[in-house]
Amino acid sequence: MNTPSEDYHALLARHDAMRLRRRILAPSGSRAGEWSAEAPQAYDGTADQLLIGDSLPLVNPLEQLIAELYRILFERHPYLRSLFPESMAFQQAHLAGIFRYLIGNLHQTGEMIGVFEQLGRDHRKLGVRPAHFEAFEAALIEALRVRAGARWTHELEQAWLRMLRLAVSAMVRGADEAIAEPPSWDATVTSHELRTPDLAVLRVRPHQPYAFEAGQYASLESPLLEQAWRPYYLARAPHPDGELEFHVRARGAGGVSDALVHGTREGCTVRLSAPRGALALPDHLPDADLLLIASGTGWAPMKALLQRIDDERARARRVRLLLDPAGETATAGEMYDAAYLEAFRRERPWLTVIAADTAHPRFADAGLRALNGILPPQPGAAARQHACLALAPEAATTTGRAQALAARLAAAGVPAEQIRHDATGVVAVTEMSASTTRTGLLSA
Numbered sequence: 001m002n003t004p005s006e007d008y009h010a011l012l013a014r015h016d017a018m019r020l021r022r023r024i025l026a027p028s029g030s031r032a033g034e035w036s037a038e039a040p041q042a043y044d045g046t047a048d049q050l051l052i053g054d055s056l057p058l059v060n061p062l063e064q065l066i067a068e069l070y071r072i073l074f075e076r077h078p079y080l081r082s083l084f085p086e087s088m089a090f091q092q093a094h095l096a097g098i099f100r101y102l103i104g105n106l107h108q109t110g111e112m113i114g115v116f117e118q119l120g121r122d123h124r125k126l127g128v129r130p131a132h133f134e135a136f137e138a139a140l141i142e143a144l145r146v147r148a149g150a151r152w153t154h155e156l157e158q159a160w161l162r163m164l165r166l167a168v169s170a171m172v173r174g175a176d177e178a179i180a181e182p183p184s185w186d187a188t189v190t191s192h193e194l195r196t197p198d199l200a201v202l203r204v205r206p207h208q209p210y211a212f213e214a215g216q217y218a219s220l221e222s223p224l225l226e227q228a229w230r231p232y233y234l235a236r237a238p239h240p241d242g243e244l245e246f247h248v249r250a251r252g253a254g255g256v257s258d259a260l261v262h263g264t265r266e267g268c269t270v271r272l273s274a275p276r277g278a279l280a281l282p283d284h285l286p287d288a289d290l291l292l293i294a295s296g297t298g299w300a301p302m303k304a305l306l307q308r309i310d311d312e313r314a315r316a317r318r319v320r321l322l323l324d325p326a327g328e329t330a331t332a333g334e335m336y337d338a339a340y341l342e343a344f345r346r347e348r349p350w351l352t353v354i355a356a357d358t359a360h361p362r363f364a365d366a367g368l369r370a371l372n373g374i375l376p377p378q379p380g381a382a383a384r385q386h387a388c389l390a391l392a393p394e395a396a397t398t399t400g401r402a403q404a405l406a407a408r409l410a411a412a413g414v415p416a417e418q419i420r421h422d423a424t425g426v427v428a429v430t431e432m433s434a435s436t437t438r439t440g441l442l443s444a
Contacts, residue, residue: 043109045107045112051156062099187244190266202247205241217277218244220271223268228256235247246300250262281305291385296392298391299341319350324391
């Protein structure tokens with residue numbers, strides 16, 4: 001007998017199948033009855049950015065605006081409450097961060113749209129549908145009016161609406177583009193190995209084919225915390241047996257990571273989101289030196305990348321792995337996956353492993369000093385480097401540190417377009433490896 005959760009997800013699958021059928025059969029451009037996925041024409045993001053910035057003193061603090069928004073939303077649409085975890089504290093702070101990102105990036109409309117298209121694809125696993133956005137918009141406008149009172153104006157309201165609709169249209173477009181893809185995958189845990197008291201290596205086997213690339217990440221949901229998701233890097237390159245590997249460090253906060261480390265065992269079922277991320281190497285990467293920089297469980301995507309590189313034996317490529325074994329929040333000592341790395345390194349002369357203390361307070365300088373010893377001395381050598389960064393995702397300062405190190409690499413001569421890292425703090429919007437659970441406008 002199916003559980004209510006299984007019935008709900010089966011209903012969502014049928015809903016998506018009907019939408020896909022309508023999309024195939026409908027005349028081009030027809031989107032009757034649904035929120036438009038078309039971006040506004042000639043949108044002046046800079047002008048709206050100024051207007052909305054001027055309105056912030058009327059509605060701040062944003063956290064109180066968000067609390068009012070959700071009060072109105074759940075009062076008018078009680079059924080939406082089931083889309084959220086029991087505690088709304090994280091979601092309220094998270095949504096405030098999303099609004100700050102929107103307001104701060106309206107002048108970079110193209111980049112912002114890309115972020116929200118990705119967010120729309122990811123929202124499919126949460127059961128968010130276009131009709132939900134209409135309810136959200138109405139609740140936001142009412143909350144803005146309540147917070148600002150008599151000082152609220154039609155001009156300010158229209159600026160907020162244009163900003164919201166720009167983001168939502170991108171999300172709907174992203175969801176539509178991924179409609180033929182399952183919103184999530186069920187997977188069985190085939191192995192659960194506790195490497196340290198707070199770190200587990202999990203192997204899982206999806207029930208359906210799961211296509212991904214080495215270096216990507218996926219969000220996981222534990223049945224112990226339904227409606228809560230957290231992203232983890234895939235620590236194994238695609239393999240014929242179909243098994244995936246994840247390295248999970250518990251954070252001591254009773255969240256998804258703790259459920260996966262301490263409450264999950266072999267035979268349990270988890271759910272996976274679609275794979276995402278910026279670390280995957282292009283199919284036609286020219287022969288070049290690769291610099292992989294990782295700390296803590298940031299080692300996971302590097303492990304997958306090394307496996308992929310090893311499979312491409314025809315390519316002569318020198319790879320350097322700059323590794324902080326502990327990471328910012330781990331205790332000092334041997335790396336949790338040291339035995340694997342040492343065995344792998346011994347058989348691959350093309351790989352050099354360098355230990356570096358990237359947890360140092362001036363970690364960018366420490367990392368650069370280590371790089372000075374491994375970058376080849378020939379003129380222009382840095383320009384031929386391709387770098388991938390993955391710093392301990394459990395660390396709160398991951399994003400700033402990755403950006404600082406990327407900036408130092410660029411200053412040392414590595415072209416910016418050849419430096420890859422996942423922007424874990426794009427308002428924590430894109431589910432990268434910061435402390436996110438559920439992500440976005442309507443999810444926590």
